[in-house]
Amino acid sequence: MSTHATPFLSLEHITVRYLDKTLFTGLDWHINKGENWAITGPSGAGKSALLSTIAGKFNVINGAIRHHFSDEYRQANTITDPYFTYRDLLALVGHHHTFRNRSNTTTDFYYQQRFNSMDSSDAPTVREYLYGESGGAPEQTPILEPLKIPGLMDKELIKLSNGETRRVMIAKSLLKQPLLLMLDNPFSGLDIQTRRHFTEMVNKIIDNGTTVILVTSATEVPEHITHVMTLDEGRVTGKYTREEYLQIPQPVTAQSWQVDEEKIRAIVKNTPSPYTTIISMEHIKVQYGEHLILDDVNWLVKPNEKWALLGHNGAGKSTLLSLINGDNPQAYAQQLYLFDRKRGSGESIWDIKKKIGFVSPELHQYFQAGSNCLQVVVSGFFDIIGSTRQGTPEQQAHAAAWMDILDIGTYAGQPFKGVPESVQRLTLLARALVKEPPLLIFDEPCQGLDQQQKEHFKHVIDTLSNVMDLTMIFVTHYQEEIPSAVTKVLKLEKGRVILT
Numbered sequence: 069m070s071t072h073a074t075p076f077l078s079l080e081h082i083t084v085r086y087l088d089k090t091l092f093t094g095l096d097w098h099i100n101k102g103e104n105w106a107i108t109g110p111s112g113a114g115k116s117a118l119l120s121t122i123a124g125k126f127n128v129i130n131g132a133i134r135h136h137f138s139d140e141y142r143q144a145n146t147i148t149d150p151y152f153t154y155r156d157l158l159a160l161v162g163h164h165h166t167f168r169n170r171s172n173t174t175t176d177f178y179y180q181q182r183f184n185s186m187d188s189s190d191a192p193t194v195r196e197y198l199y200g201e202s203g204g205a206p207e208q209t210p211i212l213e214p215l216k217i218p219g220l221m222d223k224e225l226i227k228l229s230n231g232e233t234r235r236v237m238i239a240k241s242l243l244k245q246p247l248l249l250m251l252d253n254p255f256s257g258l259d260i261q262t263r264r265h266f267t268e269m270v271n272k273i274i275d276n277g278t279t280v281i282l283v284t285s286a287t288e289v290p291e292h293i294t295h296v297m298t299l300d301e302g303r304v305t306g307k308y309t310r311e312e313y314l315q316i317p318q319p320v321t322a323q324s325w326q327v328d329e330e331k332i333r334a335i336v337k338n339t340p341s342p343y344t345t346i347i348s349m350e351h352i353k354v355q356y357g358e359h360l361i362l363d364d365v366n367w368l369v370k371p372n373e374k375w376a377l378l379g380h381n382g383a384g385k386s387t388l389l390s391l392i393n394g395d396n397p398q399a400y401a402q403q404l405y406l407f408d409r410k411r412g413s414g415e416s417i418w419d420i421k422k423k424i425g426f427v428s429p430e431l432h433q434y435f436q437a438g439s440n441c442l443q444v445v446v447s448g449f450f451d452i453i454g455s456t457r458q459g460t461p462e463q464q465a466h467a468a469a470w471m472d473i474l475d476i477g478t479y480a481g482q483p484f485k486g487v488p489e490s491v492q493r494l495t496l497l498a499r500a501l502v503k504e505p506p507l508l509i510f511d512e513p514c515q516g517l518d519q520q521q522k523e524h525f526k527h528v529i530d531t532l533s534n535v536m537d538l539t540m541i542f543v544t545h546y547q548e549e550i551p552s553a554v555t556k557v558l559k560l561e562k563g564r565v566i567l568t
Contacts, residue, residue, distance in 0.1 A: 073100035075136045076279060077122070077248070083130035084121050087486075091117045091126065092302045099295075101137075104280045106289045106310075109299035110518040112488035115283040116163070118299065119250045122281070123160040124153075137247045137279070158248040159241035161234075163256065163516065191226040194236050198243060214272035215239050227356070231262040231381040235269075242273070249273060251282040257429070257515045259380040259545045263288065285518075286318055327531040331473050335466065336504055336536055341371035343408050346507050346539050347392060350403035354387055354396070354563075361387045363563040371506070374533065374540040374553045378567075379560035385543055388560070389509060392541075394420035407506060421451035425500025428511035432492055435484055441495045442467060442480040448499035463502070470498040474528060489516035493525060501532070510542045514549045526551045 079097040083090065091114055099105060107115045120126055122133065138154035149156075192201075194217070215235045220228065228236060234254060241249060254270070255263045271292040274280050280293070289296060289310060296313035298306040308316070347369035354362040362384045369375060379385050390396035391404060391411075400412040407423055409415055425448070434453045435444055445467040446459040459467070471477045474494045479487050484495060493513055500508055510529075514522045526549070532538060533553035542554055559567035 074102075075099075075134070076101045076103070077136060078134040079122075079131070080134065081131040082121070082128050082133060084117075084126050085129050086117070086126045090302075092121070094131070095302070095304060097297065097304065097307075099279075099281075101279075103294050104274050104292060105282075106293045106296045107281065107283045107299060108286045108289075108296060109305070111490050111516065111521055112301075113299040114302040115299055116252050117302075119160055119252055119281065119283060122248075122250065123158060124155055141247065156244075157246055158250065159244050159246040160250045161237050161241050161252065161254070163252045191224040193222050193224055194228070195221040197225055197236065198240055211242050211245065211276065212239050214269040214276075215242070229382040229386075230257045231259070231266070234258070234266070238269075238273075242278075246278060248279045248281065251280065253283050253285075253516065255284060255288045257512055257545070262381050267291070289313070327475075327528055328473060329531060329535050331469070332532065332535045335469050335473075338504075338536055341506055341537060341539070343371055343506060345369070345405060345408055346371055346373075348403075348405035349391075352388075352391065352402050352404065354384075354391070354398050354402075361563050365560075365563075365565055367558055367565070367568070369507075369539065369541070371539055372537050373556055374538070374551075375542065375556045375558055376550050376554045377541050377543045377558050377560075378545075381545075383560040384563040385560060386511075389511060389541070389543070392507075393424050393426060393509065394418075418451055422503070423506045425503065425505040425508045426511070427493070427496045427500050427509070427513045429489075429493070429513070429515040430511070431496055432485065437483070437485055439484050440481050441476065441484050441487060441491070442471065444484045444495050445471060445498045445502060448502040467498065467502050470501055471495070474498055490518075490521040490524070493517060493521075494528070497525075497528070504536070506539060508538055508540045510540065512543055512545070514544065514546070522549055529553060 075098065077099040079095055081094045081096050082092060083094060084092040095118075107118060109115055117126065121128065135154035135157075138157050141157055198217075215238060217235065217239050220232055220236065223232075225233075225236070238249075238251070238254070251270070255266055258266060267288070267290045270280060270282065270290040274290075274292040282290075282293070293310055296308050296310055297304060345368065347367060349365055349367040352362050352365040352367075353360070365384075365388065377385055377388070387396065391399045391402065392406065394417040402411065404411040406420055431453055435447075436456060439456055442464065443456055443458075446463055447453075447457065448467070449459055449463050450457055458464070468477065468480060471480055474497060476491050476494045476498070479491050479495070484492065487495070493516075497513070514525055517525060529540075529551040530553050533540070533551070538553075540554070542550060544550060557567055558565060
């Protein structure tokens with residue numbers, strides 16, 4: 069590094085603890101002015117925790133973090149606020165949103181809210197979220213130009229697509245005019261085109277003079293990132309210029325996972341499906357005001373079929389799933405049959421949910437902070453997202469048996485929100501499987517998993533498909549994530565079916 073480099077941020081042999089866990093020991097990292105860094109490494113390596121440490125969320129019990137950019141800012145500006153700290157000059161955009169309702173600022177959104185027009189109106193608009201309740205947005209905010217926000221201003225937060233949500237969260241951070249912007253997996257869960265747009269957006273943010281540190285996968289490092297650091301199990305395993313990093317061959321490690329088929333056979337009933345048809349949709353149309361979300365969708369799903377549901381962000385996939393899993397009241401006005409019954413012919417939402425196992429990274433937000441992994445699995449018997457009912461001893465034993473099969477039994481007593489994302493995903497899979505539902509829906513289940521974990525998850529699904537009668541819908545933006553068991557495809561584009 070140049071001897072004339074101006075230091076921007078220094079982590080000097082830091083040891084970091086959170087609750088009763090040591091996250092980093094003796095970690096050393098120096099960032100100079102003009103450098104922009106990506107952090108890569110396997111899931112659970114400590115990448116997100118490192119961003120939170122820099123943001124001041126965890127205790128540094130040894131060593132020190134030097135926020136040189138804050139010292140320089142103080143020297144150049146007159147600070148009158150007695151509470152001003154380095155935190156006022158940085159912003160961290162996490163992977164999950166922290167939006168709140170208008171009516172009660174302490175209440176998070178609930179999962180079905182976006183599909184209920186009365187309740188979704190309780191959610192603030194993008195304009196209110198960015199500029200306060202007065203909504204006094206300036207005509208032009210140059211700092212937000214790369215984010216293409218104007219078209220979203222009057223949309224309720226709850227109705228934003230995955231990519232739109234991420235853009236709005238970054239916009240909120242940029243309005244703070246931070247000297248340091250930290251992004252945690254900004255590309256995860258986005259379609260190819262939106263990922264490309266986000267890469268350009270990160271490049272423009274860097275060009276505008278903001279220093280960026282982002283957590284990303286090894287294959288998605290924006291061009292204007294200058295350096296890459298690799299982490300594994302809380303240790304720095306390498307620091308490179310971007311050019312050096314791109315020359316490193318990515319390790320391809322073959323690993324054989326064993327899922328005990330006999331154990332599965334021992335606990336599943338595996339009775340043949342009593343249904344002729346799992347899903348039947350005829351000329352489905354869903355509209356919100358002027359906005360047509362689904363347009364003339366026809367789809368037939370038979371027992372034991374495995375489908376991939378594909379499409380760009382905003383194509384209508386989430387709305388289509390909401391009709392199936394009982395969350396969208398517009399289902400009643402449609403030619404929609406679920407499990408051989410016309411929707412709205414007397415069955416309750418809970419009758420439907422009883423028959424569906426649902427796995428989505430989004431679900432992790434709806435469980436209380438104190439819930440342990442076993443409680444989350446047991447909640448699958450009650451069809452209520454976030455339920456903390458204890459369950460009967462038999463239900464607890466059955467849940468523990470599924471955790472054992474999925475090789476996550478050792479995490480049973482650990483807080484669900486504190487375990488690695490791969491364990492969270494397998495916990496949600498066990499939650500979906502405990503009641504052996506006639507239909508399993510996987511909504512981007514591999515989000516946040518590294519390559520090894522994705523392969524493991526696919527292997528688990530394929531093994532379950534060999535042993536059990538499973539009807540499955542698998543949603544993803546990445547072709548390589550689709551399990552081998554999947555043999556059928558429904559692809560949406562702007563709310564219309566373009567491939568079956």
